[in-house]
Amino acid sequence: MEKTNVAIVGLGTVGTGVARLLLDHGDRTARHAGRTLWLKKAVVRDLSKPRDVDLPSGIVTDSIDDVINDPDIQVVAQLIGGLEPARTIMLRLLESGKDIVTANKALLAEHGPELFTRARELGRSIAFEAAVAGGIPIIANLSQCLSANQICKLEGILNGTSNFIVTQMDEKGASYEDVVRRAQQLGYAEADPTMDVDGTDAAQKLSILAHLAFGATVNWADIPRVGIDGLDPDDLRFSRQLGYRIKLLALANLADDGLELSVGPTLVRIGTPLAEVRDAYNAIRVIGDAVGPVFYHGLGAGQMPTASAVAADLIDTAVGRTKLTFQTLEYFSTDQPPRVKQREADTLVGRCYFRLNVANHPGTLAAITAVLAKHKISIASVIQHEPENGNADDSGPPSGTVPLVIMTHAAAEGAARTATEEIQSLSAVTGPVVRLRVKD
């Protein structure tokens, strides 16, 4: 049987999983690739570190040059995180004639155009199924399976850590801080979870999907994004009363005047598929003009789901499919103008959820609704309960105030932001005004 020599650069959690699939399940990779995928080298930083996989002798090395200088190695799973040295190593591997498989979404979101252009110049390919939503093969589905469609809309829960935290807060009524601590103990959150919980990770993934689905070339940092790091359990509770759950939703919506992109905590109606995505799962809903809505649900991260995506890419690359797709689609090509431009954030239209603490005296609601009316924002529903006696519970609103929740009909982002500022400045309003988006 023919043989394709493979190297893994980076034997962390995912790299170890990929090594296991290649070593322990060579029969199934061979069956799907029509040839043996032979793990020839695995590059690590620290040779002395114990590994969770039995590697035959001679495979592990701490020198990337053992891969670069070995012309028999054709495909490399480049599984180092971060931007550098990952970028430099990828360029060196491409220049030495290797095809690349990677899971590094930050690297692609930041340096995609440079890396993809260089790969094309060199006649090489970069496969990146594992970079977005590990267990959901969304890259192949957008690049190939749905290729006869104009994608109209894409909505995704793309960050498993955030979804785990929000689910636990919602179901257990726990505080953000307590759940983050628990997520770290369970391995669902990094020691420093900033990039996950502040929306950066989801925005980076969305920028990659927006390129595949809409031909947009968007810097992830230009995507308006809010994380779940400031989320208050009160908002989860009030949303539930209104029939919604809060999810960190990444949205891409094609309008006449451009592509709407955003990442933020969003109220999603209970009973719809995205609202029911729990814990570390990811989900993506795509609407194509021919196929209609297609919904995908799977594990967003974790060792073996991500390794499954990397190994599928290794197989596709060994078979030769990746090269055909990569040459045809010209991902992140700088030769062609982008097919669609990002819309101005202020013109984005959507329903809003407001929560604020207000003085419990006459005229307060009138003042607030007057501001909304001035900005032509119409109200869909209001929750205002009688004040609890004495406000003994110190998690409640300040004494003499009551929480007020307002759901609006569709309003432009700019108008909603200005209205929020004006409401915030009213003397009857205490503490910050919370504003969240509501999914159609």
Add this chain to the structure above:
Amino acid sequence: MEKTNVAIVGLGTVGTGVARLLLDHGDRTARHAGRTLWLKKAVVRDLSKPRDVDLPSGIVTDSIDDVINDPDIQVVAQLIGGLEPARTIMLRLLESGKDIVTANKALLAEHGPELFTRARELGRSIAFEAAVAGGIPIIANLSQCLSANQICKLEGILNGTSNFIVTQMDEKGASYEDVVRRAQQLGYAEADPTMDVDGTDAAQKLSILAHLAFGATVNWADIPRVGIDGLDPDDLRFSRQLGYRIKLLALANLADDGLELSVGPTLVRIGTPLAEVRDAYNAIRVIGDAVGPVFYHGLGAGQMPTASAVAADLIDTAVGRTKLTFQTLEYFSTDQPPRVKQREADTLVGRCYFRLNVANHPGTLAAITAVLAKHKISIASVIQHEPENGNADDSGPPSGTVPLVIMTHAAAEGAARTATEEIQSLSAVTGPVVRLRVKD
């Protein structure tokens, strides 16, 4: 730009949709294929029939020879239903050097080994994404995206007509006959819907998926199957009381001693993704040993969802990916023994739902439960209400009898069947004993 000449054979609903995608959206197919997909011929039976698409002159013909004898036509979307002349035409097209794209699942389920072997001998390919679950790209996902996994289980709602009927019966409390009539008016059911509602269509699709996912070569007719054509609204109602919905579920489950395959109305717990699949949608849940559970949901049929799948296959074939996949995977090869055998139906284990009308006098429940105990079938729950006064409603059980519903714990199919026969023969039991499966 390079050009691939395409022909469509059969301009029915799907063929018309494919023609529209090629003619009206040539830019997007060109972008994803890296070349123009040029519709050169469309073969129809009746030239005089009006068409729902504007075709440039010279394209439509009623002679298949205009395609077979044109060496410039490289790919053919073969969209004729049924077995003959579809089979003969496909063989002739392959022999004249065309690559094939088809949506004909019955043809593949019946003649797959012959057609695929012949295509391989001739160096040609057959793509068939549209043959199973139109809008869900399950063929590509099983063949490529999940290729590093051993699939452990596959559960699917694969027949949109049945799901539409069951959903309407459940939500509207309507009878089977009334809903079928309505489905025919809406175009969700054929004039003769037998193949859809008796489980044949789902079994044919399951046989194809079982081949891709497990390497099984199973004659669809050997898959135990029950349709929804005998479904009683009472069973939908009692199931709901127990927390379940009834779905026509196609199941493939890999056990130590073989592959369990079945199609039948099955109780699925409310709130789980498969239970919430409504109307003409399809859904498939796949569990892989690396990726974990992946859930797909989309339109199962209809003009444009199916055309989307056909056009994606045309693009894949034009790019050259299909040939690589087809050569590598050796679908339905008769050279190699199947990797797994189908399990004996009698050894399949699962929970059961029983509903029967029983005489409302002492000893009845004791007699029934004694039969179950004899066959070591243990009871999970029972519903028996007091008889309604007088049984005035003639849809209710015969006077003097009451409906009895029993849910059991896991039992072998053979034991459950024998127990059903014995219960049926008890003098206290009136009318047929209904037995349905319950999903784990």
